[in-house]
Amino acid sequence: MEQIQTFFGYHKALTQLLYGRDFIGQDKHKKLEALSALCGELLEVDNVSIWTLSLCGNHLDRALRYPRATDNRDPGFSLSRDQHGIYFSALDAAEIICTDDVRADPRTRSFHPYYVNEKESVASMLDAPVFDGNRLCGVICLESRQQRQWSLADIACVTAVADTISLINTHEAWLKSRKELDYITHHDDFTGLLNLRSLRNHIQQLTEQQAQESFALLWFDIDRLNAINNGMGQQVGDAVVSEVAARLRGMLLPGKEMVARVGGDEFAMIYRFPPGSGTMDEAVDAILETVNYPIRIGEQKVQVSASIGISFFPNDGGDVSTLLRHSESAMYHAKACGRRQAQYYNQDISTTAKARFLLENQLTDAIANDGLSVFYQPIMSADGRSVVSAEALVRWQHETQGFMSPAEFLPLAYEAGLVASLDLWVLERVCRDIQAAREQDLPMPPVAVNLSADSIMDPLLADKVWERLQRYQVLGAQLELEVIEDAIKGDSKVLRRTLEELVRMGIKLSIDDFGTGYSSLLRLKSLPFTKLKIDRSFIQDLPQDPDDCAITLSILGMARGLGLNVVAEGVENSEQEAWLQHQGCNYLQGFKYHKPMPIHAFLELLVTA
Numbered sequence: 256m257e258q259i260q261t262f263f264g265y266h267k268a269l270t271q272l273l274y275g276r277d278f279i280g281q282d283k284h285k286k287l288e289a290l291s292a293l294c295g296e297l298l299e300v301d302n303v304s305i306w307t308l309s310l311c312g313n314h315l316d317r318a319l320r321y322p323r324a325t326d327n328r329d330p331g332f333s334l335s336r337d338q339h340g341i342y343f344s345a346l347d348a349a350e351i352i353c354t355d356d357v358r359a360d361p362r363t364r365s366f367h368p369y370y371v372n373e374k375e376s377v378a379s380m381l382d383a384p385v386f387d388g389n390r391l392c393g394v395i396c397l398e399s400r401q402q403r404q405w406s407l408a409d410i411a412c413v414t415a416v417a418d419t420i421s422l423i424n425t426h427e428a429w430l431k432s433r434k435e436l437d438y439i440t441h442h443d444d445f446t447g448l449l450n451l452r453s454l455r456n457h458i459q460q461l462t463e464q465q466a467q468e469s470f471a472l473l474w475f476d477i478d479r480l481n482a483i484n485n486g487m488g489q490q491v492g493d494a495v496v497s498e499v500a501a502r503l504r505g506m507l508l509p510g511k512e513m514v515a516r517v518g519g520d521e522f523a524m525i526y527r528f529p530p531g532s533g534t535m536d537e538a539v540d541a542i543l544e545t546v547n548y549p550i551r552i553g554e555q556k557v558q559v560s561a562s563i564g565i566s567f568f569p570n571d572g573g574d575v576s577t578l579l580r581h582s583e584s585a586m587y588h589a590k591a592c593g594r595r596q597a598q599y600y601n602q603d604i605s606t607t608a609k610a611r612f613l614l615e616n617q618l619t620d621a622i623a624n625d626g627l628s629v630f631y632q633p634i635m636s637a638d639g640r641s642v643v644s645a646e647a648l649v650r651w652q653h654e655t656q657g658f659m660s661p662a663e664f665l666p667l668a669y670e671a672g673l674v675a676s677l678d679l680w681v682l683e684r685v686c687r688d689i690q691a692a693r694e695q696d697l698p699m700p701p702v703a704v705n706l707s708a709d710s711i712m713d714p715l716l717a718d719k720v721w722e723r724l725q726r727y728q729v730l731g732a733q734l735e736l737e738v739i740e741d742a743i744k745g746d747s748k749v750l751r752r753t754l755e756e757l758v759r760m761g762i763k764l765s766i767d768d769f770g771t772g773y774s775s776l777l778r779l780k781s782l783p784f785t786k787l788k789i790d791r792s793f794i795q796d797l798p799q800d801p802d803d804c805a806i807t808l809s810i811l812g813m814a815r816g817l818g819l820n821v822v823a824e825g826v827e828n829s830e831q832e833a834w835l836q837h838q839g840c841n842y843l844q845g846f847k848y849h850k851p852m853p854i855h856a857f858l859e860l861l862v863t864a
């Protein structure tokens with residue numbers, strides 16, 4: 256009877272502790288301390304300790320110690336399975352080790368003399384294993400210096416405490432994994448920044464505030480990351496992304512409220528106007544300065560820059576989605592305006608900026624991955640009967656827009672700085688086609704490739720061309736290069752040297768679209784061109800339009816004087832042909848003879864001609 260009452264007493268005290276407000280809010284260690292103290296006081300033992308089993312299962316480490324008589328709470332002590340095998344096995348088997356004589360009990364005998372002799376000798380022990388599921392994970396240990404007969408109530412109490420410890424452990428593990436999960440759902444694991452979900456939540460909160468306080472949402476996109484990835488490797492691209500993340504995170508800017516990574520190379524920032532500290536423009540300048548400077552990656556120096564779009568709450572949008580959309584389209588606008596800059600949203604920035612940007616990316620991909628093709632348009636002898644050469648004209652088979660003509664995408668390529676790599680792609684494809692024709696013993700006349708101003712101004716152009724000729728075993732004489740008149744209007748040593756080197760390789764040079772620009776005769780004379788191509792616009796209305804007749808005649812006369820051959824472009828009918836033949840034009844090109852065609856059709860034409 257008395258035992259039962261004692262047990263109820265223990266139980267009540269334990270329950271009071273566990274359900275007390277103070278206890279629930281404590282961390283794990285504090286909870287374990289409170290439990291051991293309670294045990295010590297209730298059962299009036301000399302020492303209570305809690306041990307945890309090491310992950311390998313070979314050691315019990317004392318995590319906590321509550322000696323009733325002294326203040327020495329230093330837990331540091333460890334027991335090994337090797338030395339106390341029987342004790343460990345008993346715990347593994349979920350035994351309560353309840354002994355009134357430590358030295359006599361086979362399970363605890365090994366503690367003598369090492370442990371039991373530790374200043375205060377221990378005579379009796381009551382140990383209950385703590386489990387995590389069915390794995391032993393520790394033990395709670397009650398010690399008495401006097402010999403003591405443990406009661407059933409004592410045993411029930413210590414097992415209840417062991418179970419409680421097990422629950423506390425489980426709860427702790429759950430909290431930890433919930434924290435991890437929480438971290439994963441709100442952060443980007445590559446940069447450690449918050450993610451789009453967190454950004455959305457935060458904007459949501461700001462827009463729901465009573466005060467409707469204005470803030471700015473900045474949307475960043477790293478410039479040309481695609482090109483960096485393709486040209487320098489994914490690792491360099493990754494390094495650029497984490498560097499931008501670090502710069503934005505580390506930046507000291509009053510008003511910066513949150514930085515998130517919202518896509519592969521996209522970041523966002525919430526900026527709230529701090530009272531009395533500068534304008535938005537100043538903040539933007541500071542941000543651009545922080546982001547736009549090169550980084551060093553090993554031996555390489557990589558230019559980093561970002562384009563930024565900015566929208567304001569509530570003026571540009573009252574809800575999360577609108578604000579995000581508007582910042583993003585302002586960012587595309589910044590890209591279209593030449594990158595490396597910030598643009599504020601306004602209603603005129605429609606979806607075109609985004610569409611252009613996408614097209615530009617697709618074109619970059621097409622150049623990198625052979626997504627373009629080359630058509631050949633024959634250039635005919637003066638009598639219009641035989642093919643003497645051909646002009647290579649680029650085509651783009653676009654996924655959704657079908658075959659796109661250069662007129663549609665070249666302006667874009669120019670603005671995006673892609674045109675030089677496009678020219679080189681065409682040159683390479685032409686060399687490959689020439690090589691393939693030779694290998695099949697098929698005839699192939701010289702092919703003219705168009706060069707943009709960007710290409711012709713590239714000081715390394717001659718090297719690049721030479722490299723292609725070598726690689727595909729193509730003779731310089733099999734190649735011609737066309738340069739539009741305006742591309743050579745600036746006089747420069749580099750240009751002159753490039754042209755001379757090309758000529759030295761045996762390549763013939765033509766001036767394209769002649770008549771549309773401002774070349775002076777004198778200059779033309781001093782540059783190593785051998786052909787002039789009269790622009791289609793002058794040929795179109797021949798022979799009816801007297802002005803066009805006069806211009807064409809003067810071009811022909813001038814060319815003769817300079818010893819240049821003339822090609823008339825865009826010949827579509829017999830009247831034009833007859834007039835041009837009569838005036839002594841050397842070559843004819845136009846739909847009257849052939850439209851541009853794929854290589855196989857061109858080769859077939861040559862064979863049957």
Ligand code: C2E
Pocket residue numbers: 632647648649660661662665674677678681704705706707767768791824825826827844845846847851
């Ligand atoms: P272009 O160099 O003046 O090339 C001749 C253009 O006139 C070609 O248009 C050709 O298809 C077209 N054409 C030829 N004969 C006739 C005709 O009788 N009637 C009419 N209406 N048109 C005719 P395409 O292929 O659309 O090329 C347009 C321009 O794009 C080219 O003008 C050239 O400036 C540029 N381009 C083409 N390929 C390349 C390239 O690989 N690199 C560079 N930089 N520019 C290129």
Ligand code: CA
Pocket residue numbers: 646705737767
């Ligand atoms: Ca041309």
Ligand code: CA
Pocket residue numbers: 767768788790791824
């Ligand atoms: Ca032309």
